[in-house]
Amino acid sequence: MSVFLGVDGGGTKTEFVCIDDSGQVVARALTSTTYHLQVGLDEAVRRLAEGLGSVCGQLGVSATDFRYAFFGLPAFGEDAVIDPQLAAACGRLLGHDRYACDNDMVCGWAGSLACADGINLVAGTGSIGYGERQGRKARVGGWGEMFSDEGSAYWIAIQGLNAFTRMSDGRVPIGPLYASFRETLGLANDLDICAKVMGEHGMARDAIAGLAPIVSQAAEAGDLAAVAILDLAGAELASLAGALRARLGFSANEAVPISWSGGVLTKLERVREPFLRQLQTRAPYDLIAPRHGPGVGAGLYAALLASDREHALCAESK
Known part of the structure; x- marks a missing residue:
């Protein structure tokens, strides 16, 4: 069975959702926030490991068995020093390179619109807007609680x-x-x-x-x-x-x-x-009322990225 892992890291909690080829949820886990600006990098990684271990235990698999994983992490993309460290840590936890990291705003969009073109507004602990249109991607807001995050x-x-x-x-x-x-x-x-x-x-x-x-x-x-x-x-x-x-x-x-x-x-x-x-x-x-929650959105996005990667690898081999 092909299983995709989606991680929706939020300012209050972090959700781990595994889906199969049909998009059905086959495992789910929750940990506390992985907002590294609040809990620190090491604690954020520890909580990622905790959630990953939980879904692996539910499925009876190891992290290396996931076909692809997507980590949507709070504040990712906003620190050129911390971002590579977070991404590398995710790779170590998985034990392979079939994964991607981005801001958790992507999870909200991917879930609410099922990865279709359009925009999504996230208003949770923080606030941010994200959307895609014909391959173009953009974000607004989400500058942080010190001087932004209006409406959160x-x-x-x-x-x-x-x-x-x-x-x-x-x-x-x-x-x-x-x-x-x-x-x-x-x-x-x-x-x-x-x-x-x-x-x-x-x-x-x-x-x-x-x-x-x-x-x-x-x-x-x-x-x-x-x-x-x-x-x-x-x-x-x-x-x-x-x-x-x-x-x-x-x-x-x-x-x-x-x-x-x-x-x-x-x-x-x-x-x-x-x-x-x-x-x-x-x-x-x-x-459009949200079609799925952000956790499922992270899983759907992992499946989408896996398809894109596999098509690219296939084209390279020809």
Whole structure:
């Protein structure tokens, strides 16, 4: 049986999915984030090894048996020093060269559109847009949480924390968001939030992103500041889509296939709705609900790359 391995590395978790020739999932495993900027290169590789060992154990095979593997890794393609080290580590884990590495944005596109031309917006822990058109590839956004990742869970959480400080100061009226942050973080004093988030034992990127539901719940309770944050998140993601369609060369009147992935857009209706609404007012799009999750997308992309590689090798031998 030919088995393809897909790895979708995210800011919160990493999913390992194996599919067969028919595209059926035959093994699956989860580990924690492989975001090397947060956990370090060695720990990221250890977690890759953990997930790889799990799916191999389920299938009763060794890593050398995979026909092809694709690793979609967070922040890959953004560091000329770390990227080759990560790629080499993946090769060592597999024990062969039938693999490729790229940014995890590819997994979202490959899953949601089943590797068809079009664009995908990822809004999870971070945010990024990726698409393909007639062999052309492009990305927008995804510059990192320090000064970008608009519309992501991390960004929403940071905007929510900012709104909390404004409410505490009296710069804006206090709404349900204020009490939610106090309760969730167990604050005896509002200023305790500084140590909770930024102190010696403060919160990592994924933990901060995990505060985004506080903003969503506050919006459901009628908090105007929270509603504004989520509306702006949707608008920012729609802006990424507009930049991406232009970069890929779609015409202004062309209905561009578009889908989405990541917890913010798949689970938070109060972000997805303004996102889709903004899209429809800016340019024509063909809205496509995600066909597969990013993990399956990684497996499908591995199968696609295997086919391309085998055709190239066949052509060279003639």
